[in-house]
Amino acid sequence: MRVGVIGGSGYVGSELLRLLLPHPKIELTIVTSRQNAGEFVFTVHPNLRGATQLKFTPPNISQVTENCDLVFAAMPHGKSLELVPQLLETGVKVIDMSADYRLNNPVDYDKWYRWKHTHPELLEEAVYGCPELHRQEIKDAKLVACPGCMSTATILGLAPLVKEGVIEKNRIVADVKIGSSGAGQKPTVTSHHPERAGGVRPYKVADHRHVAEVEQELNLLTEEKVTVAFTPHAVNMIRGILSTIHAYLKTPVTDKNVWKFYRSMYQNEYFIRFVKFKKGPYQLPNPKITMGTNYVDIGFEVDPRTRRIIVFSAIDNLMRGASGQGVQCMNLMIGINEKTGIDQQGFHPM
Amino acid sequence: MKKAKCPDCDAEIEVQDDVMKGEILSCPSCGLELEVTCNKGDSVELKELGIEGEDWGE
Numbered sequence: 407m408r409v410g411v412i413g414g415s416g417y418v419g420s421e422l423l424r425l426l427l428p429h430p431k432i433e434l435t436i437v438t439s440r441q442n443a444g445e446f447v448f449t450v451h452p453n454l455r456g457a458t459q460l461k462f463t464p465p466n467i468s469q470v471t472e473n474c475d476l477v478f479a480a481m482p483h484g485k486s487l488e489l490v491p492q493l494l495e496t497g498v499k500v501i502d503m504s505a506d507y508r509l510n511n512p513v514d515y516d517k518w519y520r521w522k523h524t525h526p527e528l529l530e531e532a533v534y535g536c537p538e539l540h541r542q543e544i545k546d547a548k549l550v551a552c553p554g555c556m557s558t559a560t561i562l563g564l565a566p567l568v569k570e571g572v573i574e575k576n577r578i579v580a581d582v583k584i585g586s587s588g589a590g591q592k593p594t595v596t597s598h599h600p601e602r603a604g605g606v607r608p609y610k611v612a613d614h615r616h617v618a619e620v621e622q623e624l625n626l627l628t629e630e631k632v633t634v635a636f637t638p639h640a641v642n643m644i645r646g647i648l649s650t651i652h653a654y655l656k657t658p659v660t661d662k663n664v665w666k667f668y669r670s671m672y673q674n675e676y677f678i679r680f681v682k683f684k685k686g687p688y689q690l691p692n693p694k695i696t697m698g699t700n701y702v703d704i705g706f707e708v709d710p711r712t713r714r715i716i717v718f719s720a721i722d723n724l725m726r727g728a729s730g731q732g733v734q735c736m737n738l739m740i741g742i743n744e745k746t747g748i749d750q751q752g753f754h755p756m
Numbered sequence: 757m758k759k760a761k762c763p764d765c766d767a768e769i770e771v772q773d774d775v776m777k778g779e780i781l782s783c784p785s786c787g788l789e790l791e792v793t794c795n796k797g798d799s800v801e802l803k804e805l806g807i808e809g810e811d812w813g814e
Contacts, residue, residue, distance in 0.1 A: 662766045665785075682765070683787040 407432045407740050410474035412465055412489065413481040415439035416591045418503050420451045421729035422478055427457050429733070429747035431740070434458075435473045438465040471496040476739065478503060478732060482590070484521065490549065491525055499739055500549050501732050507532040507551040508619050518618040535735040537744060538562060538675050539623060544738045552735065553623075555727025556582045556638060557616040559649040561623045562678065562702050563719030564634075566671040569627045572663075573653040573715065576633045580620070581650045585643035585693075588723045596640070607640040614638055645724055646693030651717040658713065664706055672704075676745055677726070677734070681705040681718075691720035697756060698722060700730035700748040722752075760800040764788045771800045780805055 411422050414437035426434045437447055439462040447462060448455040463469065467489070470477060476499040479486045486506040493500050509515060512526035523529065533540055533547040536558065544550055553561070560580045567573045583606075589597050596602060596609075617636045624632040665680075672678040681691045682705040688695055691703035703720040721727050730748050737744040757770045767785035771792070775781075779792045781802065789805040 661764060665765045665767070680785065684789075685782075685787045689787075 407476060408435045408474050409433065409476050409478070409736070410436040410438070410470050411478045411480055412438045412470060413479065413485075414447070414462060415442050415450050416480060416482075417587050417724055418728045418732075419480040420453075421724045422480060422503075422732060423447060423451060423454055423458075425729055425733045425747055427454065431742050431746055432476075432736075434460070436460075436463055436470055438463050438470065440465055467492050471498050474498055476501070476736060478736075480504075483519070487524060491528060494528070494549060499547075501535065501552055501735055501739075502532075502549065503552045503728060503732055505551075505554060505615065505619075507549060508534060508553065508622075510534075510622060514618050514622070518613075518615045534619070534623060535731060536561065536623065537731075537734050537738060538672065538678065539565065539626075541738065544735050545741070547739060550732075550735045550739065552728065552732045554616045554619055555588055555721070555723040556584060556614075556636075556647055556649065557619045557623075558727050558731060559647045559702065559719040559721045560616070560620050560634070560636070560651060563649055563651050563704055563717045564620075564624060564653070565627060566667040567653060567664075567715065567717070568624045568632055569671060570667045571628060571630070572656055572659060572667065574656060575628065575630045577654045578633070579635045579652045580637070581652070582636065582638040583641045583643075583646075583648045583650075583693075584638055584723060585641065585646045587645050588647070588727075589640070602640065603642055605640075605642065609638060609640055611637045643693065645697055645722050647721050647723045647727060648691065648693050649717075649719045651719065653715050653717070655708075655713045655715055658710060659708060659715075661708060664708060664715065668704065668706075677701050679703050681720075682707075691718040693720040693722065694756065695752055695754065696720050696722045696726065697752050698725060699750055699752045700726050700734060701752075702726055758795075758798060758800045760802050762786060762788060762790065763802060763804060769802070771795075775800060 409432045442462040443464040480503045483504045486504040512523040515523040532549045533543040535550040535552045681703045690705040705718045762783040765786040781790045790802040794801040
C-alpha cells in the first residue's frame with residue numbers, strides 16, 4: 407500500500423510522517439510541501455532525522471496519484487475543498503485532515519465557516535473518521551474526514567450519556583483547554599511566547615466551529631435534539647486537550663450506573679481508557695498522560711447536590727486529535743488491525 | 757479463579773480460589789481497596805476497606 411501526504415510541513419503532517427515512516431504495512435512514497443519543496447523532510451521535522459531521506463516535492467497532483475493508493479490531505483481548512491475531488495477522480499482513497507468534508511449538511515458550512523461548499527455531493531460520501539462511532543463505514547469509505555481535535559475529545563466524552571438518554575440535552579457545557587500546537591505552525595500575535603506563555607486565553611467562546619461537528623455526531627445517537635455550549639481556552643501546554651463537560655441528569659444516577667453506560671459503549675474499544683481511580687496523582691484524565699498516544703482518557707464524577715455529572719476527556723491533540731486518528735482510519739480502510747503503528751504508550755514523567 | 761464485583765464501580769474482579777476472609781484486594785478498574793468478607797462455595801464477597809486513605813488532593 408503506497409501512501410502519500412499532501413501538506414507535510416505542518417504539525418499534523420509532521421505527526422503523520424512520524425507514524426507512517428515506521429508503519430509495517432505501508433510505504434510512504436511522497437510528501438509534498440509548496441514552501442519546502444526540494445528540502446529534506448528532516449530539515450523541517452528534526453525529530454525525523456535518521457528516519458528518512460525523503461525530500462518534500464511540490465504539490466503536483468498527478469505525481470501524487472501515480473505514486474499512491476491512499477493520500478492524506480493535511481492542508482489548512484478551506485484548501486482541501488478543491489483538492490479532494492481531484493484526488494478521488496483518480497481512484498485513490500483520501501483521508502482529509504481538514505474540516506472541509508466533516509459536516510454532512512452543506513448549509514452548515516455557510517453557518518459555521520462562512521463559505522459555501524462547492525462539492526456538496528461529496529459530503530454524502532464522506533465518512534466522519536471517528537472509529538468508535540463509524541467503524542464499518544470507515545472500512546468501506548473512499549473519503550474519510552478526520553474529526554477536529556476538541557470535537558474528538560468532547561464527542562467521545564459525551565456519547566454514552568447522550569445515547570443512554572440520561573442527561574438534559576440542551577444543558578451541556580464543554581469547557582475545553584488546548585495546547586499551542588492546536589493553533590498550527592504559523593506564528594501569530596496570540597501565539598507569540600510572551601503573549602501566550604503563563605496565560606489562559608478564552609477564545610471563540612460562544613461560536614467555535616467545532617460545535618457544528620460535535621452536535622452533528624451527538625445528534626446521530628438520539629432522537630432528541632442535542633445542543634452543546636462549547637468554550638475553548640488556549641493554555642500553557644504545547645500538546646494536549648482536556649474537555650471538561652458539565653451536564654445535568656434527568657434523574658439521579660449512581661456511579662455504578664454511569665460506569666455501566668460507559669462500559670456498554672466502550673468496553674471493547676482499545677483506544678478508550680477509563681480513568682476514575684482512587685489512588686495516585688492521576689485519579690482523573692490529564693492530557694499529560696496521553697502525550698504521544700492515540701488514547702482517549704475518560705473519567706467522570708457525579709455531583710448529586712446539583713444533579714450534575716462532570717465528564718473529563720483528555721487526548722493528545724496531534725495524535726488522537728488528528729494524525730493518530732487518521733492512521734487508525736487508514737488501518738481500517740486498508741483492512742488491517744486498527745492498532746497497527748499507533749499502539750505506543752506515553753511518556754512518564756515528561 | 758473466582759469472580760466478584762466491586763461494590764463501587766461494579767467491575768468484575770478475578771479472585772484467587774483460596775482467598776481468605778480479611779484479605780485486602782484492590783479493584784483494577786477504580787482502584788478501590790476492598791476487604792474480603794466471605795469466601796464460600798462459588799461466592800466471594802467484598803466490601804470497601806474502611807481505613808483513612810492518604811489525601812491526594814491539592
